[in-house]
Amino acid sequence: xxxxxxxxxxxxxxxxxxxxxxxxxxxxxxxxxxxxxxxxxxxxxxxxxxxxxxxxxxxxxxxxxxxxxxxxxxxxxxxxxxxxxxxxxxxxxxxxxxxxxxxxxxxxxxxxxxxxxxxxxxxxxxxxxxxxxxxxxxxxxxxxxxxxxxxxxxxxxxxxxxxxxxxxxxxxxxxxxxxxxxxxxxxxxxxxxxxx
Numbered sequence: 001x002x003x004x005x006x007x008x009x010x011x012x013x014x015x016x017x018x019x020x021x022x023x024x025x026x027x028x029x030x031x032x033x034x035x036x037x038x039x040x041x042x043x044x045x046x047x048x049x050x051x052x053x054x055x056x057x058x059x060x061x062x063x064x065x066x067x068x069x070x071x072x073x074x075x076x077x078x079x080x081x082x083x084x085x086x087x088x089x090x091x092x093x094x095x096x097x098x099x100x101x102x103x104x105x106x107x108x109x110x111x112x113x114x115x116x117x118x119x120x121x122x123x124x125x126x127x128x129x130x131x132x133x134x135x136x137x138x139x140x141x142x143x144x145x146x147x148x149x150x151x152x153x154x155x156x157x158x159x160x161x162x163x164x165x166x167x168x169x170x171x172x173x174x175x176x177x178x179x180x181x182x183x184x185x186x187x188x189x190x191x192x193x194x195x196x
Contacts, residue, residue: 086132
């Protein structure tokens with residue numbers, strides 16, 4: 001009955017419209033490009049007080065995450081990050097990694113995720129081959145992996161999760177002037193400019 005009823009419904013629809021299903025063109029959809037940063041901006045707009053991240057005892061709403069991401073993006077831009085630059089991101093799954101991922105995109109740059117399970121020669125190849133200007137590394141990686149990496153090809157190395165002069169947490173907690181509370185657009189994984 002299921003197969004017959006659906007084909008009957010399809011043919012009744014086609015008959016009611018005066019033609020066959022083949023004669024009908026599919027509905028058109030309006031498309032627009034979406035960046036990673038615009039997804040966060042939309043979530044903060046729709047669900048500002050809903051829980052966005054939980055990491056241990058830390059819990060943040062979408063509004064809090066958006067504000068932290070905007071501050072981190074501002075800090076990166078203040079340190080020389082330009083639209084279209086590549087930023088390598090090396091870290092473990094955490095709320096800090098989540099915020100850094102969005103912040104790079106928010107600033108209009110391209111995220112180059114690096115798997116912490118790769119060997120140092122593989123990570124060095126990604127650093128050099130990607131043309132990354134910054135490396136953002138989890139604090140745990142700075143002790144175990146970072147000493148084995150050749151970071152001469154990047155302008156700056158920032159750490160996730162601990163306050164220090166080159167720490168992303170300092171940007172997130174700062175009261176510096178923010179980039180607008182909407183992302184700057186950015187680039188796709190091939191470096192092509194995206195429009196919002």
